[in-house]
Every structure is written in structure tokens, then in C-alpha cells.
Amino acid sequence: MAKRILVILAHPASASYCGALSAAYVAAASAAGHEVRLLRLGELEFDPVLHEGYQRIQALEPDLLAAQAAISWAEHLCLVFPIWWGGVPALLKGFLDRLFLPGFAFKYRAGAAFPDQLLSGRTAHLLVPMDTPPWYFKWVYRMPAIHQLEKTTLAFCGIKPLKTLMLGPLISSTLAQRQGWLSKAGALAARI
Numbered sequence: 001m002a003k004r005i006l007v008i009l010a011h012p013a014s015a016s017y018c019g020a021l022s023a024a025y026v027a028a029a030s031a032a033g034h035e036v037r038l039l040r041l042g043e044l045e046f047d048p049v050l051h052e053g054y055q056r057i058q059a060l061e062p063d064l065l066a067a068q069a070a071i072s073w074a075e076h077l078c079l080v081f082p083i084w085w086g087g088v089p090a091l092l093k094g095f096l097d098r099l100f101l102p103g104f105a106f107k108y109r110a111g112a113a114f115p116d117q118l119l120s121g122r123t124a125h126l127l128v129p130m131d132t133p134p135w136y137f138k139w140v141y142r143m144p145a146i147h148q149l150e151k152t153t154l155a156f157c158g159i160k161p162l163k164t165l166m167l168g169p170l171i172s173s174t175l176a177q178r179q180g181w182l183s184k185a186g187a188l189a190a191r192i
Contacts, residue, residue: 048094117158
């Protein structure tokens with residue numbers, strides 16, 4: 001069954017390996033009959049700082065309003081981002097801080113232990129290249145960026161993470177390895 005898919009490229013540069021992963025995912029999902037949109041965070045104009053937290057409403061820039069509409073439209077998200085310093089790039093963190101707000105992504109209710117999940121019914125894939133060997137990132141570092149995004153961001157808002165592909169180490173990879181990872185990203189998109 002065809003789905004509405006939003007691919008979010010969270011690397012500042014479209015001409016990056018993350019950009020290539022995004023393109024492979026978009027191509028395979030489109031070929032499988034899905035309706036696909038691509039959102040390149042590096043091309044958006046917005047202030048990534050939530051200056052006063054939730055104390056004061058900070059107006060969303062036009063690009064963030066469009067991104068919010070795209071997320072509302074989507075049934076499935078694919079976030080593509082590198083691991084930098086064990087975490088997500090500042091661009092992605094700022095995007096989430098500004099966009100996944102109370103009233104859009106979740107809603108507090110008096111007397112409820114947990115907020116309402118306003119983005120329920122959506123699923124997600126994560127494509128995550130890194131220079132650290134993925135086994136080391138998993139067993140030694142304990143995957144802080146993956147846990148943050150899967151559990152305390154996406155699942156908190158009702159988005160169900162389906163699969164995360166941790167790819168690496170990118171820095172010492174061969175062309176054949178990088179092409180293999182592009183194929184894996186495409187295969188994941190084709191199976192949605």
C-alpha cells in the first residue's frame with residue numbers, strides 16, 4: 001500500500017554522503033509507488049535556537065511552517081543524519097527544538113503522567129552514517145544520539161521507529177562499502 005513519505009536530510013550539505021543516502025532512499029521509495037517529499041534542512045531559513053523555551057511563543061518562520069505541514073502530511077519519516085561528537089548535528093537539534101512543540105508534537109494534560117502524543121500513527125527510519133565503527137558506538141558509547149531520537153523524541157511524540165541503519169566507519173570505507181550502504185538504504189525504502 002502506497003504511503004506518504006517525508007525524507008529529512010539533516011546534514012547541512014546536500015552534496016554529502018547523507019545527501020547520497022537521501023537520494024537512494026527517495027528513488028527506491030518512489031519506484032515502489034510511494035509519494036515522497038524531500039526536506040533539506042541545510043536549505044531552510046530559520047533560527048535554530050528556542051530562545052525562551054516554552055515560556056514565550058516564538059513565531060515559526062515560513063520554512064518551519066512548511067516543514068510542520070510536511071510532517072503532518074507524512075505517514076512515514078526517514079531522518080538521515082551523521083553522528084557528530086556522539087550526537088545529532090546542531091542543525092537537526094535546532095530543527096526539532098523549534099518544530100516539535102507542545103500543541104504540534106505533544107500536549108500536556110492536567111493530571112496525566114505523560115503528554116498526549118500528537119504525531120501518533122507515523123513510523124520512521126533512521127539512516128545514520130558515522131566515522132566510529134557502529135559496534136563500538138552501540139556497545140561502548142551506548143548510542144546516545146540514537147536513543148535520544150528514537151525514544152525521547154520520536155516515540156515521545158507518537159512516531160514509531162521501525163529501523164535504524166548505523167553505517168560506518170565512513171572515514172575509512174571503500175567505494176564498494178559506500179555503494180553497499182546506498183543499496184541497503186534503497187532496500188529499506190522499498191520494503192515500507
